[in-house]
Amino acid sequence: MEGKFRFQLLQDYVESNKCNYLFVAEDATSSISRIDYEATLNSFIGFSAPLVNGVPQSNFFQTENFEQLELWFNDIDKAKFINLYMLKSLTLSAPPFILSAYGSNNKAKAIEILRRWLFIHDQCLIQGVHVIGFSSDADARYLRAMRLCSRFFCNITKLQYI
Template structure:
């Protein structure tokens, strides 16, 4: 980078200038901060109203770092209050307090990330880029109730800014799947939480012969599991010597894939 700057004067800004521009813009993200106001500006610039939310976590290197801009220590698992991370919780000027945290609190092993995908209108063929709403460290102790309260908070905060979240997507974690099931009313219900009576709930027209459809006729949100995790599960089932992959009343095995791949009448599109 420095070599390019020296040989192309005036064409590329210096690294210090780039860092200054990033620091002075809204690109900087503080751990545990949910950037709803910036999200609203992003949606206003795209002229879209509907969006799909996603939440997933990934493994990280356990490490404690000091953030001088917020005077906080990052790398500890975020404290959750009604499912929401408490911003700048690990903020102190006391060495004894830091020493106590290091000796009594395990480092965060996962990074939880929230993304918001704008949904473009039918007459717009371009797909808007997703927006990073928040990111923070966790230790996998959150419950399904924490996730439900977090989704509910994101939905309401977005709705106040004229952004309608139409659904959420997550990975294959059992807590996320339980939160999906309870929120959608799939063979379960939330006591004292009539989400299907929300004014923003939509009506599902169920056909009379859909005996397999177990969702409520009124839904507030849609839910999808991360396709990468789904395909991984399908692959493991196909390669398993003991488990079966069933679709309805029919089963699928690795032999079916062999028959398709070795049959010359099928094209690559048929294989997909």
């Protein structure tokens, strides 16, 4: 399901690998913009998922109203990227685990990325799983989020991020 984080399956992954320490990798890759209707979810996919505190809203584009759908086509960005979150146990032989994937316009700000990382970290802790780090490519927004997280040249105590 687009935009849904699969935290409920995380415990099975951790138990199968006998390690509750994970690393999280995030990346966005370009995709062909296309809007589809997912009948089982009664939802349209392919629009850029809106972010609330940096977290994408799953099944946001549900309607049976043609005017609402027309408004979305005219006003909402189509997703030009797929944002993917992969988890990897510290056990070397463990396969990676897909935590979430969603369509994006790739316009998230560094603070939204940091909020999303905090959300993932906190939800993993609820499951008894420890995230030891996040990684991404050299996109400037991700580097800024890493800098904010590490308090490198900034005072995060004065930063309102929650």
